[in-house]
Amino acid sequence: KNEVEQSPQNLTAQEGEFITINCSYSVGISALHWLQQHPGGGIVSLFMLSSGKKKHGRLIATINIQEKHSSLHITASHPRDSAVYICAAFPYNTDKLIFGTGTRLQVFP
């Protein structure tokens, strides 16, 4: 069983819909990253969270350290949001980043 689990694995949406991607982890962590990977491989770091909530444009990320859960929300989704979204965490006392398996999002016009 992966220490970092994401759901759903695949997600399709119509343009304009509100999207939620979930990340849960079984180990104590010090920080969590949300990453976006487009076809072709390049990865962009969206957020780094250690507590609370962050917002950037239409993207919102939240984390509850005690419940070992983080969510990424996309408001007013757009076809250009189509990508794989990956959460990654630093477990306590280690600098070895561990990754979720990713959520493939497709947004249709």
Added chain:
Amino acid sequence: KAGVTQTPRYLIKTRGQQVTLSCSPISGHRSVSWYQQTPGQGLQFLFEYFSETQRNKGNFPGRFSGRQFSNSRSEMNVSTLELGDSALYLCASSLVSGRANTGELFFGEGSRLTVL
């Protein structure tokens, strides 16, 4: 400001050969970390270098090695290539190392290695 540059972008090797991949971090960044991405295993941490020292290593065999130069550029080497080494190899740079990094990780576009 230039981003993280990885070379080569694509390469094909045969089993038993060795390969060296290069990563030039963002100017001023001293931490470079390497990752392997495969369809079966997803993204996995390989190792991290900070100020020319390996700070952390993932669970990969000794065939995987790396180094970092005084200008923070990093190379990783895989010797005696196996079919299962076919993957996208990504590097990322940051100002500081590991958990101490409270900011972004900046990733390169990756080097896609195919082993025949």
